Amino acid sequence: MSISWNQKKRCLDLLAEEQNFTKKLWGQSLKICLAYPNDYHTGMSNLGFQTIYSLINSHPKCLCERVFYPESEYLSTKNAFTLVSIESQHALAEFDILAFSLSFENDYPRILEMLALSKIPLKATERGNGYPLVAAGGIAVTLNPEPLADFFDLFLIGEGEAILPGFLDLMTSAPMRKKEEFLREIQKNIAGAYVPSLYLVTTNEDGRIVSHDPLKADYPTKIVRQWVHDINVFTTEQQIITKNTELGNMYLIEVSRGCGRGCRFCAAGFACRPVRFRNFEMLKPSLLTAINQNKAVGLVGTAVSDHPELVSICRFVMDRGGRIALGSLRMDRLSFEMASILKESGIETATFGPEAASQTLRDVIHKGINDEDIFSVVDKLMKFDIDKMKLYFMVGLPTETAEDIEAIVSLVKKIQHRARSISKGKGFRMLTLSINQFIPKAATPFQWHPLESTAVVKKRIKNIKEGLRTEKYVRVNHDLPKWNYLQALLALGDRKVGKLLLAAHRLNNNWAQAFREMNINADFYVYRRKDIDEILPWDFIDHGVSKTFLINEYLRSEKIR
Ligand code: SF4
Structure with a gap:
C-alpha cells in the first residue's frame, strides 16, 4: 500500500487552484474525511457537500478533509494504490470517520470501490475498532438507506445543519471508545441518527418485510428526518472556489429548501418539506461576494422560481454588474419581468x-x-x-x-x-x-x-x-x-x-x-x-409526511383517468 508521488501531486495541483479550502492541524480530536463517490469535477459543484465540509471544519475540535472517486489512471494500478485525502494526503484509514455524501443511487457502486481502494473492509461487521466509523448522509439515504445497511455503521437522516452539531459534540465529548459503545450512544441520543446494526429486519417467505425493530427498547422505533426550521439564521453558499469543476464559472448560493407544490413523482416535493425561503436581506452579503468574485450567481434550491423575492434578488445582482444563472423554472412562474431578467443576464437557453x-x-x-x-x-x-x-x-x-x-x-x-x-x-x-x-x-x-x-x-x-x-x-x-x-x-x-x-x-x-x-x-x-x-x-x-397522505395522493392520481 503506497501513496504515489503522482497521486500526491494531483492533490497539490488541485489545492493550488482552489481558494478558501481549510487545512487544519492533523492533531484535532476528531478527524473526518468527507467522501464524494464521484470525481472531483462533479463533486465540487455539489453545494451540499461543500456545506457539510465547512460545517464540520467550523467545529473547534474537528478537522474535515475531502476525498473523491479517483480518475481512471489510478484505478488501473489499484492494488498498489490507496486513496488519500486532498488536503493532507492522509490515507482514509487514518481518519476517525469516513463520511459519504450521497445524492444519487447510481453512485453506490463507487462507495464500495472507494472503501476497497482505501483497504477498509466493506462490511460494517468486518471493521473493528482500528478502522474509521463509516457514515453517510444526503438525500439518497434520507429517502432509503436500507440497500447500504451492511456497509455503513451509521446514517444521518435529514439536513446536516440540524444533526451535525449535536453529533460532533457527542463524538468529541469523550475520547474515542469502542465503536459499538459510541454507536449505541449515538442511536439513543442523536435525533436523525440511524445505526442499522441496532435494528432487526424480518421478512416473510415472499420477501415482504414483516418488521423493522430496534434491538433495545431505548432506541427509537421511528427515525425522524431532521430539518432546519429557519434557514435565515445561516447562509449556504459556495465555500471553495475552483475552476476545475462543472459549475466552475458560478458562485452557488442556496435561496430555498423544500417545495410545496407536491408533484407526485418528486422526492424533494415530499421528503424535503416544508418549503423555506431565504429572505433577500439575508442573501445580500452572499450575492455581493459572488459579484466580487466575478462569477455568475448560481441560485440553488428546489423551488427557486417560487421565491417571493426572486425578481429583487436578480435585479440586485444585475444592477451591480453581476450575472445570474438559473436552473429549470416552473412554467407558471415566468413573468414578463423574469423573462426580461433572463434576457438581460445573457441566459441563452431558458429551461423548464x-x-x-x-x-x-x-x-x-x-x-x-x-x-x-x-x-x-x-x-x-x-x-x-x-x-x-x-x-x-x-x-x-x-x-x-x-x-x-x-x-x-x-x-x-x-x-x-x-x-x-x-x-x-x-x-x-x-x-x-x-x-x-x-x-x-x-x-x-x-x-x-x-x-x-x-x-x-x-x-x-x-x-x-x-x-x-x-x-x-x-x-x-x-x-x-x-x-x-x-x-x-x-x-x-x-x-x-x-x-x-x-x-x-x-x-x-x-x-x-x-x-x-x-x-x-x-x-x-x-x-x-x-x-x-x-x-x-x-x-x-418519518420523512415528515404521513403515509395516509401519500396513500391518498396515490389513489387520487389513479382516479384521474
Ligand atoms: S415544482 Fe419541482 S421541486 Fe417542486 S414538487 Fe414539483 S418537481 Fe418537485
Whole structure:
C-alpha cells in the first residue's frame, strides 16, 4: 500500500487552484474525511457537500478533509494504490470517520470501490475498532438507506445543519471508545441518527418485510428526518472556489429548501418539506461576494422560481454588474419581468420542466400547469428574443399511454408553430427535449408504483424521436434506460439489495452475473406494484409526511383517468 508521488501531486495541483479550502492541524480530536463517490469535477459543484465540509471544519475540535472517486489512471494500478485525502494526503484509514455524501443511487457502486481502494473492509461487521466509523448522509439515504445497511455503521437522516452539531459534540465529548459503545450512544441520543446494526429486519417467505425493530427498547422505533426550521439564521453558499469543476464559472448560493407544490413523482416535493425561503436581506452579503468574485450567481434550491423575492434578488445582482444563472423554472412562474431578467443576464437557453404533455397526465402527476401556461412562456421568450429553450419530459409515468407520448410530439410542434407565428417566422433556433425515465422514489405518492419496462421506455423514446425527426430545430436527448433499472433497485431496495451490490463489486460491476449468482429476484423491488398496506423498507423513517397522505395522493392520481 503506497501513496504515489503522482497521486500526491494531483492533490497539490488541485489545492493550488482552489481558494478558501481549510487545512487544519492533523492533531484535532476528531478527524473526518468527507467522501464524494464521484470525481472531483462533479463533486465540487455539489453545494451540499461543500456545506457539510465547512460545517464540520467550523467545529473547534474537528478537522474535515475531502476525498473523491479517483480518475481512471489510478484505478488501473489499484492494488498498489490507496486513496488519500486532498488536503493532507492522509490515507482514509487514518481518519476517525469516513463520511459519504450521497445524492444519487447510481453512485453506490463507487462507495464500495472507494472503501476497497482505501483497504477498509466493506462490511460494517468486518471493521473493528482500528478502522474509521463509516457514515453517510444526503438525500439518497434520507429517502432509503436500507440497500447500504451492511456497509455503513451509521446514517444521518435529514439536513446536516440540524444533526451535525449535536453529533460532533457527542463524538468529541469523550475520547474515542469502542465503536459499538459510541454507536449505541449515538442511536439513543442523536435525533436523525440511524445505526442499522441496532435494528432487526424480518421478512416473510415472499420477501415482504414483516418488521423493522430496534434491538433495545431505548432506541427509537421511528427515525425522524431532521430539518432546519429557519434557514435565515445561516447562509449556504459556495465555500471553495475552483475552476476545475462543472459549475466552475458560478458562485452557488442556496435561496430555498423544500417545495410545496407536491408533484407526485418528486422526492424533494415530499421528503424535503416544508418549503423555506431565504429572505433577500439575508442573501445580500452572499450575492455581493459572488459579484466580487466575478462569477455568475448560481441560485440553488428546489423551488427557486417560487421565491417571493426572486425578481429583487436578480435585479440586485444585475444592477451591480453581476450575472445570474438559473436552473429549470416552473412554467407558471415566468413573468414578463423574469423573462426580461433572463434576457438581460445573457441566459441563452431558458429551461423548464413540463414533465408531461397531455393535461390528463400532468394532472396524474399533479404538475399544476396547463397548455396556457406553456404558450404564455413561449410568447414571453419570443418577445424578449430568447430563441433557445430546453424542456424536461418524463416517460414511463403512471397511467401513461401511447397517446401521452404522441402528445409530447404534438405539443413540441405546437410550441414551435406558436413561436414562429409571433416572431415573423423565426421561432426557436433550438428546442432541446431532455427525456428521462420516471423512477419511483421512496417517500413519494408513487413509491408503490413499478418502474416501466426498458423495452416500453425505449419504444416511447423512439416514437418521440421519430415524431420529431422532420423538425429541424428540435433536438431530443435522453438517458440510457438500462441504467434506470439499477437506479430503481438501489432506490427501492431493502437490505438484500446490499448483497447484490456486494456481488456486483466482486464481479467488477458485472450486474447481470451478480443477479444470476445471488438468486435474489431484483424484479421484486423494481417491477412489482407494492401493496398499499405492506411495510416498505423505508417505512421506519418519518420523512415528515404521513403515509395516509401519500396513500391518498396515490389513489387520487389513479382516479384521474
Ligand atoms: S418537481 Fe419541482 S415544482 Fe414539483 S414538487 Fe418537485 S421541486 Fe417542486
